[in-house]
Amino acid sequence: NANEQPGSGGQSVAVSAGGTLYILTDQTSQHLDPAKSQNLAITTIGLIHRKLTAWKTSADGPATVVPDLATDTGRASADGKTWTFTLKDGQKLADGTPITSAEIKYGIERSFDAAFSGGLGYHKTLLEGGSSYTGPFKGGDLASIETPDPKTIVFHLARPYGDWPWIVSMPAFAPVPKGKGTDASYDSTPVCSGPYQVAAYTKGVSIRLTRNPNWDAKSDPARSGLPDSVVIQLGQETGVVAQRLLAGSGNDATAFGSSFVNPAQLAQVRSNPAAKTQLVTSKSGALAYLALNTKRGPLANPKVRQAFQYAVDKTAYQIASAGSADLAGPIATTLITEGIAGREVFDLYPAPPNGDVAKARQLLAEAGFPNGLDNLDFPVSTANNDADKAQALQAALQRAGIRTKLRPLDDDAWTAVVTGNEGSYDLTLGSWQPDFPSANANIEPLFGTSEIGNGGYNESRYSVPEVDALIAQAQGTVDPAAAGKLWARADRRILQDSPVVPLIYTRNSFLHGSKVGDFAIGEFPAYPNYLQIGLAK
Amino acid sequence: MTEQLLALRDVSIRFGDAGAAVRGIGFEVAPAEVLALVGESGSGKSVTALSLLGLLPPTATVTGSALLSGRELYGLDAAAMREVRGGDIGMVFQEPMSALNPVFRIGTQLVDAVRAHRKVSRAEAKKRASELLELVELEAGRVLRSYPHELSGGQLQRVVIAMALVHEPALLVADEPTTALDVTVQAGILALLRSLRDRLGTAILLVTHDMGVVADLADRVVVLREGQVVEQNSVTELFAAPKAAYTRELLDAVLSLGTGAGEEAASSAEALVSVRDLEVTYRRGGGAAPVRAVDGVTLSVAADEVLGLVGESGSGKSTISSVLTGLVTPSAGSVSVAGTDLATASARQWREVRRRIGIVFQNPASALNPRATIGASIAEPLVVHGFDGDHRARVTELLTAVRLDPQWTGRYPHELSGGQCQRVGIARALALRPRLLIADEPTSALDVSVQASVLALLAELQRELSFACLFISHDLAVVEQVADRVVVLHRGKVVEEGPVASVLGSPREDYTRRLVAAAPVADPARQRARREAWRALPR
Amino acid sequence: MSDILSPGGPPVPAAASRTLWHALRRDRWAQASAVIIVLIVVAAVAAPLLALIEGQDPYTYHTELLNPSNGAGAGALGGISGSHWFGVEPLTGRDLFAIVTYGARTSFLIGVAATAVSVVLGVLLGASAGYVGGWWDSVVSRVTDVLLGFPQLIFMISLGAVAPAAIPRPLLLITVIGLFGWPRVARVVRAQTLSLRGRDFVRAARALGAGGAHVFRRELLPNLWAPIIVLGTVTIPANIGFEAALSFLGVGIPPPTPSWGRSISDAINWVQSDPMFLIFPGAALFLATLAFNMLGDGLRDALDPKTAVRR
Amino acid sequence: MNRALRFLGGRLGGMLVVLLVVSFATFAVFYLLPTDPARMSCGKPCTPENLAVARQFMGFDKPWIQQYLGFLGGIFGGRTFGTGATAIVCGAPCFGYSFQQNEPVLSLIGDRLPVTVSLAIGASLIWLVAGVATGVFSALRRGKASDRVAMTVTLAGVSAPAYLVGLLGILLFGFTLDVVPVSGYVAFAQSPVGWAWHLVLPWLVLAFINAAVYGRLSRGQMLEILGEDFIRTARAVGLPERTVIGKYALRNVLLPVITVFAVDLGALLGGAVITERVFALPGLGGLMVDAVHQVDLPVLMGVTLFAAFFVILANFVVDVLYGVLDPRARLT
Numbered sequence A: 001n002a003n004e005q006p007g008s009g010g011q012s013v014a015v016s017a018g019g020t021l022y023i024l025t026d027q028t029s030q031h032l033d034p035a036k037s038q039n040l041a042i043t044t045i046g047l048i049h050r051k052l053t054a055w056k057t058s059a060d061g062p063a064t065v066v067p068d069l070a071t072d073t074g075r076a077s078a079d080g081k082t083w084t085f086t087l088k089d090g091q092k093l094a095d096g097t098p099i100t101s102a103e104i105k106y107g108i109e110r111s112f113d114a115a116f117s118g119g120l121g122y123h124k125t126l127l128e129g130g131s132s133y134t135g136p137f138k139g140g141d142l143a144s145i146e147t148p149d150p151k152t153i154v155f156h157l158a159r160p161y162g163d164w165p166w167i168v169s170m171p172a173f174a175p176v177p178k179g180k181g182t183d184a185s186y187d188s189t190p191v192c193s194g195p196y197q198v199a200a201y202t203k204g205v206s207i208r209l210t211r212n213p214n215w216d217a218k219s220d221p222a223r224s225g226l227p228d229s230v231v232i233q234l235g236q237e238t239g240v241v242a243q244r245l246l247a248g249s250g251n252d253a254t255a256f257g258s259s260f261v262n263p264a265q266l267a268q269v270r271s272n273p274a275a276k277t278q279l280v281t282s283k284s285g286a287l288a289y290l291a292l293n294t295k296r297g298p299l300a301n302p303k304v305r306q307a308f309q310y311a312v313d314k315t316a317y318q319i320a321s322a323g324s325a326d327l328a329g330p331i332a333t334t335l336i337t338e339g340i341a342g343r344e345v346f347d348l349y350p351a352p353p354n355g356d357v358a359k360a361r362q363l364l365a366e367a368g369f370p371n372g373l374d375n376l377d378f379p380v381s382t383a384n385n386d387a388d389k390a391q392a393l394q395a396a397l398q399r400a401g402i403r404t405k406l407r408p409l410d411d412d413a414w415t416a417v418v419t420g421n422e423g424s425y426d427l428t429l430g431s432w433q434p435d436f437p438s439a440n441a442n443i444e445p446l447f448g449t450s451e452i453g454n455g456g457y458n459e460s461r462y463s464v465p466e467v468d469a470l471i472a473q474a475q476g477t478v479d480p481a482a483a484g485k486l487w488a489r490a491d492r493r494i495l496q497d498s499p500v501v502p503l504i505y506t507r508n509s510f511l512h513g514s515k516v517g518d519f520a521i522g523e524f525p526a527y528p529n530y531l532q533i534g535l536a537k
Numbered sequence B: 001m002t003e004q005l006l007a008l009r010d011v012s013i014r015f016g017d018a019g020a021a022v023r024g025i026g027f028e029v030a031p032a033e034v035l036a037l038v039g040e041s042g043s044g045k046s047v048t049a050l051s052l053l054g055l056l057p058p059t060a061t062v063t064g065s066a067l068l069s070g071r072e073l074y075g076l077d078a079a080a081m082r083e084v085r086g087g088d089i090g091m092v093f094q095e096p097m098s099a100l101n102p103v104f105r106i107g108t109q110l111v112d113a114v115r116a117h118r119k120v121s122r123a124e125a126k127k128r129a130s131e132l133l134e135l136v137e138l139e140a141g142r143v144l145r146s147y148p149h150e151l152s153g154g155q156l157q158r159v160v161i162a163m164a165l166v167h168e169p170a171l172l173v174a175d176e177p178t179t180a181l182d183v184t185v186q187a188g189i190l191a192l193l194r195s196l197r198d199r200l201g202t203a204i205l206l207v208t209h210d211m212g213v214v215a216d217l218a219d220r221v222v223v224l225r226e227g228q229v230v231e232q233n234s235v236t237e238l239f240a241a242p243k244a245a246y247t248r249e250l251l252d253a254v255l256s257l258g259t260g261a262g263e264e265a266a267s268s269a270e271a272l273v274s275v276r277d278l279e280v281t282y283r284r285g286g287g288a289a290p291v292r293a294v295d296g297v298t299l300s301v302a303a304d305e306v307l308g309l310v311g312e313s314g315s316g317k318s319t320i321s322s323v324l325t326g327l328v329t330p331s332a333g334s335v336s337v338a339g340t341d342l343a344t345a346s347a348r349q350w351r352e353v354r355r356r357i358g359i360v361f362q363n364p365a366s367a368l369n370p371r372a373t374i375g376a377s378i379a380e381p382l383v384v385h386g387f388d389g390d391h392r393a394r395v396t397e398l399l400t401a402v403r404l405d406p407q408w409t410g411r412y413p414h415e416l417s418g419g420q421c422q423r424v425g426i427a428r429a430l431a432l433r434p435r436l437l438i439a440d441e442p443t444s445a446l447d448v449s450v451q452a453s454v455l456a457l458l459a460e461l462q463r464e465l466s467f468a469c470l471f472i473s474h475d476l477a478v479v480e481q482v483a484d485r486v487v488v489l490h491r492g493k494v495v496e497e498g499p500v501a502s503v504l505g506s507p508r509e510d511y512t513r514r515l516v517a518a519a520p521v522a523d524p525a526r527q528r529a530r531r532e533a534w535r536a537l538p539r
Numbered sequence C: 001m002s003d004i005l006s007p008g009g010p011p012v013p014a015a016a017s018r019t020l021w022h023a024l025r026r027d028r029w030a031q032a033s034a035v036i037i038v039l040i041v042v043a044a045v046a047a048p049l050l051a052l053i054e055g056q057d058p059y060t061y062h063t064e065l066l067n068p069s070n071g072a073g074a075g076a077l078g079g080i081s082g083s084h085w086f087g088v089e090p091l092t093g094r095d096l097f098a099i100v101t102y103g104a105r106t107s108f109l110i111g112v113a114a115t116a117v118s119v120v121l122g123v124l125l126g127a128s129a130g131y132v133g134g135w136w137d138s139v140v141s142r143v144t145d146v147l148l149g150f151p152q153l154i155f156m157i158s159l160g161a162v163a164p165a166a167i168p169r170p171l172l173l174i175t176v177i178g179l180f181g182w183p184r185v186a187r188v189v190r191a192q193t194l195s196l197r198g199r200d201f202v203r204a205a206r207a208l209g210a211g212g213a214h215v216f217r218r219e220l221l222p223n224l225w226a227p228i229i230v231l232g233t234v235t236i237p238a239n240i241g242f243e244a245a246l247s248f249l250g251v252g253i254p255p256p257t258p259s260w261g262r263s264i265s266d267a268i269n270w271v272q273s274d275p276m277f278l279i280f281p282g283a284a285l286f287l288a289t290l291a292f293n294m295l296g297d298g299l300r301d302a303l304d305p306k307t308a309v310r311r
Numbered sequence D: 001m002n003r004a005l006r007f008l009g010g011r012l013g014g015m016l017v018v019l020l021v022v023s024f025a026t027f028a029v030f031y032l033l034p035t036d037p038a039r040m041s042c043g044k045p046c047t048p049e050n051l052a053v054a055r056q057f058m059g060f061d062k063p064w065i066q067q068y069l070g071f072l073g074g075i076f077g078g079r080t081f082g083t084g085a086t087a088i089v090c091g092a093p094c095f096g097y098s099f100q101q102n103e104p105v106l107s108l109i110g111d112r113l114p115v116t117v118s119l120a121i122g123a124s125l126i127w128l129v130a131g132v133a134t135g136v137f138s139a140l141r142r143g144k145a146s147d148r149v150a151m152t153v154t155l156a157g158v159s160a161p162a163y164l165v166g167l168l169g170i171l172l173f174g175f176t177l178d179v180v181p182v183s184g185y186v187a188f189a190q191s192p193v194g195w196a197w198h199l200v201l202p203w204l205v206l207a208f209i210n211a212a213v214y215g216r217l218s219r220g221q222m223l224e225i226l227g228e229d230f231i232r233t234a235r236a237v238g239l240p241e242r243t244v245i246g247k248y249a250l251r252n253v254l255l256p257v258i259t260v261f262a263v264d265l266g267a268l269l270g271g272a273v274i275t276e277r278v279f280a281l282p283g284l285g286g287l288m289v290d291a292v293h294q295v296d297l298p299v300l301m302g303v304t305l306f307a308a309f310f311v312i313l314a315n316f317v318v319d320v321l322y323g324v325l326d327p328r329a330r331l332t
């Protein structure tokens, strides 16, 4: 049955222009200010803002970066520290302001002001002088962004950075008319450049987007902009959303849910043939892993950590996370996720999917723990069924004599514990989805020494100078192919130390109404591309 | 007699598995006749009366027949029964304190009663309600707006009577209607009942233990004992020539004014209780004016003396007793008991004072915890004051003393008759052999024979323990018998005070004179004469 | 003294033998409820034994028993079979019968104990506030206000994060649920006490010199049973549910220890695809609720002298 | 009347104290959380420098006592966050400013309040009436099958999780029978019918969950009252059974019931989290939960204060009402 194929779905519907698309989300608010948004380039923010570059997703290949407001994806200087972009002709914002390099520059500068913090801010440390810049209202001009003419914008980076074209696809690189957006109201009434503009934002209830008359479809291959309007319904309970989409009455036929479908709902959808066509599952997705705190007791011993690689039961994990292996996602053996250019597949610890208990016991014995390990502290978030998944791991580890104590915590508390400075835990369950499709965003946040504590996600508190050096080298490599090689080397090198056990690449499943078409999830990211969705008549 | 209004035949009533409370009784009431149902406390008078309206608790089983104008009352369906209740038969209950809904104003309850059978507007109903209150000599304006707990026992009883008279029923069942009333009001109520009978031809089934009232009002008398009719007779013949031995016994026990003890020397003992310039003001909700219940009273009780406190209903008698027990804080004046000034007494001193005081409360049933057995209630003072020894034995002793079956310790108040509850109250008050006994209408619900034995008991104890006693009663004959001195209270003020013989024998004040004149005597002929005399007195 | 002994009525057998038990013996519903409660308690205590008889435990994963396409128990009715009497838990394949019997331990202990804490505190504080009045009443009333107005959610989350692991979780839960539960009981008891306080029999007891404790035990408490029993019995299932809610905040009994509340909330999502998963723990909770309430009714009747004698 | 004023004054003072204590305790407990409120506004990646900037801007860099005083001060004097052109001014009374939602807390609450109030009032009235009616009905048929059935049904409500009842309600009434809308809120001013129509299901769900206590409480109390002498009097006077039960007994039955009612209603006015969520009603409950999860202290403080205010108010009203219903318990 083709419909269950990952990444597919929605093809059966012939789409055309017009109609109102409904997005049902469990979130109760949504940042529309580009400076505050953390959206991926292909979700909500992409509907209203254009950036220098955009993403092209496809079901059967890695995501690529494509020009958006710029004519190309940027030209780097030889040292990889200076990037130059040229803007397309005749683009205008919804209020009629022509989009020039000044609007782009002002938008970026705005994002440095403390009043507008909270968005994706990778550029803030990369731009020269960015670390101490306080925004255009207090800090004046940011010298490292040059606008020699209205069509040209030049970025001077503090260090060589090959992934800069991806960085400029982020929300902060959307144009903002100079002088606008000085107060917080810009978050609900931004000046738009995408296919839509904000017609009404009712706090906590809905956001209504209508067509932006100044949007130039021809210049924008990344967005189809088919529906006439888009309504985002906020604060929807996911369970109810699933039922509504399956029932599909009224407006729900042209709606989709922006949250993942949970295992119980998947079971329900699967037992209902009619509903299967409404379910779309990504081919791959975030890396789910078991992080082992390399600074703690027996876990400091790599051999002990390697035992975990064999002790886990990835099948049970798959079932716990989605009810079946194919919905949960393929078993992971590497750190770099699928859909990212340069990824190499390898398996340092080959074992059957449900583990190799004997091997695990043997490794533990070799490490001096013939009776296994006791009382390992296993904090786990209570969000996203993590507690269920953790139980599956707990039961599996128990087979090898590794006895853990689950410590369920509210999601925030858990985040604080695992990203805090203390690091008082033994193991935890993590999941990582890169913010942009580069191995860089996969490796560095999880394994860089700088990412330990202080809110960083290096949950295994892994710190090896050799790896840090490798990361720096790869980041500075402008040539994607060469950089990819370096990243793959880092991947293998890290796994040799076994700071984490890669579990699966989690597939995400989404439900959409029967009249929603072109609802496609690319290899990366594991979200539907909002910008391409169209509705059937 | 021609057509009977009410005819009871072979009526038996039993509760649960216990033996029958009423055994095969039968009697008749003719229209416009006043039939008195007398007899020992607990002999089944109230239960019989309640059975007529189907108001017995579900645990009761009734057999036999009761015909009202030829219609069977037992087993009527709900709608028909409702017509009878309040319409054909009006009912006055024994215990006024709990008979009224505590959360509604008197006015509301009366208006509802008026509108239960008559489709009249609220305003009209209210007018009728005030009329009725005037009829029972209450200040309609204030009472209508009062809640039950804001009225004295006598006032409540009058409200209940007013309620029963709302529809001028053909038959009025009055269960101890004047028990809680002082003599003047009692005389008024009796006059009212009589005029009701004369004017409207209302027949009255009068349940009472007061032979004076019987003599005053009744045409015929039915005497009950242990659930059986021992005598039926016309009132004149009953008093002149009682047939049954029990009736004779009953009549012999009757006290009447003037037969009491002779002059007694004033006590020389020190004052145990002294009250000086006592003032009590009750604040009332809803912005109503406060009530000055006690207004500058000074009195004292010597350590071995019985002080009678008399006065009409609402004159502040119970309020004074409440002050002595600390339930009400005086607004002015000083009170001391056994040398302890109550205003400044510490908690320990209070405890000490209370240990020495025995109290009989005016409303026997509501003063008992409905969830406690009577054994527990009687033993309560013993428990409270850490009396060690065999409580059970003491309880048995006390129950016997007040002529209750000692086996009843496990019963609950609702299973007792009014008089039985009152005796439980007396037993409780005596449990600690008090030095001061405050008895608020201790014999109001007792039939004369039991009353006699209770009074004898008190007298004996008094001799034995020589305690002081504040004896509150509206029954002047009883007061005359037990009290050494008497204080007459009127509207919260002392109007007369002195040795019993002189105050009751030759009253100086008009008020006292009226009081004395109003007391009924147990002789129909003499009572008729007294009644005329009382009417003639200046009001 | 007077030796006259002629009680005003036929001698009646003493009613002292009418104890609580005696009265309850006449109430078939209450008896049935007591039996159910005892059964559940026995099941809770003997959970390991019962699971042993079945040959299962509540921890072992049996992913092979799951329907590979959706993760629900394979076979009819969520995988009910001779070796899995209630079927298995979706996504894990753990034995549902063992989970329900073991779950009784957690849920019962917490539901009943936390209720006991809040009822005891609520009755003591509420009755004393109503009876004593004055400043004490103000203090108790304001404290209840504070507790009722306090954002429990944030408190629970904080607690989950900071409570030392050394404190046994059930104890923590009982304390926390009990502490947040008493104000409701206290308010009702206080209000009832206020109207009892003015009743003649309470005044009588005070006049006799009875102290607060005596009045509370002998006069107030017996007349407060009706609302106390109602609140107590209704609170038990609410607390069992509360425990489940708390486990979502990280304060509950940590998995994998089974608890009814958690099973039920897990099962809600499966109500359409595997209803049996909800029905077993749900029925257990409902039965317990019903039993406690019916027993409460029986007790109430037995304690009320006016209704104690049945027709 | 002077007395009434004094009483009122005393209670008002008490209320303020309670609000102060609640807000202080909330503030204190918040700081027990291991989470950092500034982290949410720090952006991604969150460098220590960014964090410090966010913290300072939001005022979280000061000692928490000082922050608390700042919060209190804001209520009377308003507050300003940041400086210069982008400063955020929150005019008095300022109950804080949500950096997550870019709005003063007061206006956030103002938006949500009508929803919560609509939900709470409607649901509570339904459960009060239905619960008491069931209880009275049961009491009158004590021990009969109908009594048991009624009580069993209400008990199903207490033992069922709100989420389940909501979901089943939606499936049954929203989809299978398709009689009511399943989510969303329509303002009363906009369309009273639409308002009620959208709220029927949430009302019923909440009522079903909460009615049990009321049913059982009134049943027990009714049985108690039916044994009282004054009921006998009311019957003896010939009052129709309707009046005897519906007026004379009911008033006494209501005493404990309204007390619980006040507690429940007060709590509900602070938001019914799950029901609001299930039916996508933008009420205070959702705001509060979001605030907790987004570590949005200002919103948390604001909603807490409001919720506490309602709880106290409801209890105050009941204390007064109690005196009306039961003159014996009148406060002196």
Ligand SMILES: Nc1ncnc2c1ncn2[C@@H]1O[C@H](COP(=O)(O)OP(=O)(O)OP(=O)(O)O)[C@@H](O)[C@H]1O
Pocket: B015, B018, B021, B040, B041, B042, B043, B044, B045, B046, B047, B048, B057, B059, B094, B209, B414, B415, B416, B417, B418, B419, B420, B445, B447, C008, C009, C010
């Ligand atoms: N609910 C009940 N359950 C059991 N026994 C009861 C109940 N009510 C009354 N009795 C008993 O029935 C007998 C008759 O009581 P009743 O109230 O008729 O007496 P009474 O003649 O009115 O006495 P009194 O003059 O003292 O009021 C008493 O012995 C009493 O204890």
Ligand SMILES: Nc1ncnc2c1ncn2[C@@H]1O[C@H](COP(=O)(O)OP(=O)(O)OP(=O)(O)O)[C@@H](O)[C@H]1O
Pocket: B149, B150, B151, B152, B153, B154, B155, B180, B181, B182, B282, B283, B284, B291, B292, B293, B312, B313, B314, B315, B316, B317, B318, B319, B320, B362
């Ligand atoms: N709690 C109260 N609130 C307001 N007024 C009250 C209260 N208690 C008593 N009163 C009033 O005080 C006055 C005196 O009452 P008290 O009970 O002392 O009378 P009493 O002399 O005992 O009368 P009775 O012989 O009828 O019992 C009455 O007018 C009564 O209405």
Ligand SMILES: [Mg+2]
Pocket: B045, B046, B047, B094, B175, B417, B418, B419
């Ligand atoms: Mg009687």
Ligand SMILES: [Mg+2]
Pocket: B152, B153, B154, B317, B318, B319, B362, B440
């Ligand atoms: Mg009196």
